[in-house]
Amino acid sequence: MSDTARDRLADKQAELLRALLAGGPAPAGFDQRALDVEATALLAKRRRVVAQIAPEAAGDLGDRFVPLFDEYARAHPRRDGSRAREDAAAFGEWLVARGETAAPRRRWWRFGR
Amino acid sequence: MGERLGVGIGWRSEIDLTVERLPGVDFVEVVAENLHHDHLPESLRILRERGLPVLPHAVSLSLGGADPVDPARVEHLAAVAQLLDAPLASDHICFVRAGGLDSGHLMPVPRTRDALDVLTANVRTTQAGLGVPLALENIAALLEWPDAELTEAQFLTELVERTDCLLLIDVANMWANARNLGQDPVDLLDGLPLERVAYVHVAGGVEIDGVYHDTHAHPVPREVLDLLAELCARTEPPGVLLERDDRYPADAVLADELAAIRAVVRA
Secondary structure: OOHHHHHHHHHHHHHHHHHHHOOOOOOOOOOHHHHHHHHHHHHHHHHHHHHHHOHHHHHHHHHHHHHHHHHHHHHOOOEOOOOHHHHHHHHHHHHHHOOOOOOOOOOHHHOOO | OOOOOEEEEEOOHHHHHHHHHOOOOOEEEEEHHHOOOOOOOHHHHHHHHOOOOEEEEOOOOOOOOOOOOOHHHHHHHHHHHHHHOOOOEEEEOOEEEEOOEEEEEEEOOOOOHHHHHHHHHHHHHHHHHHOOOEEEEOOOOOOOOOOOOOOHHHHHHHHHHHHOOEEEEEHHHHHHHHHHHOOOHHHHHHOOOHHHEEEEEEEOOEEEOOEEEOOOOOOOOHHHHHHHHHHHHHOOOOEEEEEOOOOOOOHHHHHHHHHHHHHHHHO
């Protein structure tokens, strides 16, 4: 296999993930509605995983959890090599930095499953 | 081909006791990334002591990704397979990382010669380090790459021919794609090397705004069992496994779903 096959594939896959996760432009030839559905599904999965790791966060925020998480997630796409637990912790730090929640005495994101 | 497995269910820590006491569980599968490489959860130890096969199922190798396979991930899967004394291990035909980003979920690969070449190389690297046969699963995709050079059946068949891998056929994924992308799942079945099937996945999902989502959190649709019946009319799969990952129902509901699968397999 030539390295150029890997290079060509890398460009295509990176372009797709940027579009789905980081607000990048839609790659040519894809169905826009399908891209939207996929982006929404990926965001929902990420949100669900964080809610499972840190149910206290979702519980404390109530109705604000979904819009706040989605805002955080769009601004901070998950990096290659990051872990879900780190994602939950970063969301917790982001909430405090934004003043959305007071810094808790006990940081829930350190005590996740 | 391969070892007889029977009917099984995906082991998850949330339903460990349920899985231990459910009737009619002949084997289980466990997400490899959720295990330590050197010791098992008590529940899996109990199942192994009973002689149940426990198959590690990986989700993070990103075999269809442009990057070479991460040797540490292959080593982990190999260690877990050895710890479980598993007859085989599996991952998906997909990518999860690209351009420094992690999708957090299984993404489809383009059905191009380039992608097949890269996938083949990554699979061979994995097989060389794994120590047990590798089975590869078809995923559910919500979008389709443009400019496909091969059909799904051609792509999978060539992958099998080039790498001698086994197939883990997910009939729920196949049915989801048929619904969402306008493919014919029976045509796909007819184009696959079914003699290479290691086992089969069955799962439930839900339709939202006209799109079927393979959630593993809802009941198994009748149509998915019908597709399993189509597969069983063509080959005798060594095993069929129910995947349930969230919104766990009462034990009796899972028992009924396993019984429904068994009825299809026996028909």
